[in-house]
Amino acid sequence: MLEVRDLCKSFGGLDVTKKVSFALEPGERRVVLGPNGAGKTTLFNLLVGELLPTSGDILINGASVTALSVDQRAMAGMSRSYQKNNLFEDFTVRENLALAAAAGLSKEKWIARDSFHDPEVREIVLDVANQVALTDILDAPVHSASYGNRRQLEVGLALATRPKILLMDEPTSGVGPGMIGAFNKLISDLPRDLTVVIIEHDLDLAFDVADRITVLNYGDVVFEGTPDETRGNQIVRDIYLGDWQADA
Amino acid sequence: MFHQTPARSFTLAVVLAALVAYATFGGFFAREIVIEIAILAILAISLDFVAGFGGMVSLFHGAVMGLSAYGYSVLTAKFGIHPIPAAFAGIFLAASFGAAVAAIASRTSGIFFIMATLAFGQMLYTIIFKSRWLGGDDGMGGIPRFDASWIGLDFNDSLQFAIFAVFGIAVCYGIAALLLRSAFGRTMCGIHGNEPRMRALGVSTWKHKTAAFAISSAIAGVAGVFAAQHTQYISPELLFWTVSGEVLIVVILGGLGTLVGPVLGAAIFVLLKHEVGNYTDHWHIVVGLLLIVTVMAGGRGIYGQAEHWITGRSRKARESLNA
The missing domain is CATH 3.40.50.300 (P-loop containing nucleotide triphosphate hydrolases)
Structure with a gap:
């Protein structure tokens, strides 16, 4: 492999x-x-x-x-997570995961449609949020999340590109x-x-x-x-x- | 991340309605001001698209606008080509130039990016300034406006042209807002937020930034076509870097990254220029003071600051209700 x-x-x-x-x-x-x-x-x-x-x-x-x-x-x-959190600080957890999911599905260049409302992207976001136990804070901005939650999101971003x-x-x-x-x-x-x-x-x-x-x-x-x-x-x-x- | 909130839609509607009303009831001079505001507003939207949401501050948007204006003017005044295809050609020329510059400049970032755009913009200015065929520093005249007689309009009438220009703001705003809410716009905001991570997720960030600049330049090109039709005469001054600096001030004054803020900023800037200009030639001092105040207040700009206060208040109100 x-x-x-x-x-x-x-x-x-x-x-x-x-x-x-x-x-x-x-x-x-x-x-x-x-x-x-x-x-x-x-x-x-x-x-x-x-x-x-x-x-x-x-x-x-x-x-x-x-x-x-x-x-x-x-x-x-290939996808990686970082030793030091490397996230989209100003966005919500959901937006973070959606950006990664859209990139993984090669839907990040659509100009006529919103990737954040795409069913496939949403499914991955919910799936990954569940995997890394972030379902409860999906709409919280990352800069307000705890260190532990950010660690989880760090792995979540890497997973969301499938x-x-x-x-x-x-x-x-x-x-x-x-x-x-x-x-x-x-x-x-x-x-x-x-x-x-x-x-x-x-x-x-x-x-x-x-x-x-x-x-x-x-x-x-x-x-x-x-x-x-x-x-x-x-x-x-x-x-x-x-x-x-x-x-x- | 871009959100077309009700407050933004409302502000846009109010500004556009006020411009239409001012043009309708204000007489010839008011119409000239409205057209000037519209051109600046469209240029500010194009700059906010890349600077506010893509994090790519540019000092060549004036040059891009000027290039489109020259493209349109040469095709119509020198070659007698129909104004509508000529306008598209001008916009296409602007987009191509923007893409070419961005393809090189977007490998850098921050101050180096700004300097690269400044250099390319000034190059274009110098070329046009030196070109005798394009009229050099005398500029070019005899530029026609769109012929809209087929829908019963006459754009040589200053009121109709002013309303057409306000309509132009609405269309450009709509295009920018739709793009910012698309996957493309989301990704651009992501690149602004954390470019290395976006690349690690599999996005070719420099291609994306190049495409974003091409779109922004096309919108600046629309402003150029309006600018050429407005005065029906153009000169290299349109491309000079201070024009780009001025529109950057407008964007910051109105609210970088709010999209509607720059439209409001353009209206305030032009009105201040004319109102203060009645009393003194040093109207820049007033704009400068206003800019300092807005920057010192938190750098959110006039609209951004208002939005910040309102959302802060409604959050406090909600919290006190919950408590």
Whole structure:
């Protein structure tokens, strides 16, 4: 479904991504782990096209998308949520979701009809609002919503384009344990044919939802395996769990 | 996001009715003022469409209007082409120029975007200013108005032409409002709100912005056709960047991003110019003071500020009812 071959990215003399390769099966749930500065978000930025790689190739269904722009890759079925909320602050929750849904349905260019009143768009808006538990505040402006609600909307925007590949950058960053449980359920309830890549710091959530785990350190893939293999792996313990335990 | 609220429809209806009444009962000079207001109002609508809702502040709308005026004038006065196809050609020319400039400029944003539009606008001004064939700084005359005798109207009559110009405001406002309420307009507001996210959702934002500018330029082109027909004489002054600056002031004075505010702003601006102009040549001082006051009051403009007060009051009233 999504394949990365020898992806490299340098900023000047700093190699942030070093020959990263992996391949995702359709419907796979992949969690990317790694300490701060491991290059996880850079990897996402490369995948969606917000950064151009120094070398290497990104393929969707075997076709290279490396030369495509951000919007073209989104049209190819890739969608992401951001680590820092990146929303339409002045609009309501409903308007946010409707903008995303219309874009996903390629109805954003209609000049004679209103996408916000389109039945398909409305259906997606209600559907996604239900998925991310925002049904009650659909008509509230985003700038008045709580941080937790905005986190939910962040994921909701990514879902509303009806992607084939969903990239979530730390969806639970800054939220409490109650919401982590809700995200866990959200991810398990996603359709099984949706391929999902998640950057996650919450290890319980990571081990719960992942089919496979990729561990990055200083831009290198240092480990790839199932959650069980990850738990027992010494390198992973040293570079990631070790740090994590020391922090706690 | 654009909402055609009842308050906006009401304000538009009042302004348009007042213009018609003023033209009808005010005599020749009033009609000239009404036509001047209409041209400025249409130009302000076109600018608010991209600046207020698309976040793309431009300093070349005057040049776009002038280009359309020149297109219309050359075709009618020099080549004797029928005014109606000539008007469409002028509007098309304006839209094409707007699209071409936006295709380049919309890769930048903010102050760089403004400077790019200013540069292209001034280029066009200079070309026309230097062109002997177009009359250079002497301009061109002998421009005909539409011949509406087939529906029993005579646009050489100043009252009928004034009412036709007010009708032009209504049509341009309607087109802009419909587009803002379409998926296209929603997406444009989304790009204004958060362009990188819109791109991440799969929207080619620079194409969208280019199309928005083409539409806005077409509306500015309508103002150009009116401008050429009004005085039946045009000069490069129409394209000079201060014209674009003036219409930007009108939009801010009336209320950026309210669509009806700029129409009101145009009426206030032109009336002030003539009324204060009776007493002193320095009428700009009064406009400047008014602009400072509206900006200091919150930058919502005259209409925007009124709307803000009214919605704030009705919200308070609702809350006290609920309490």
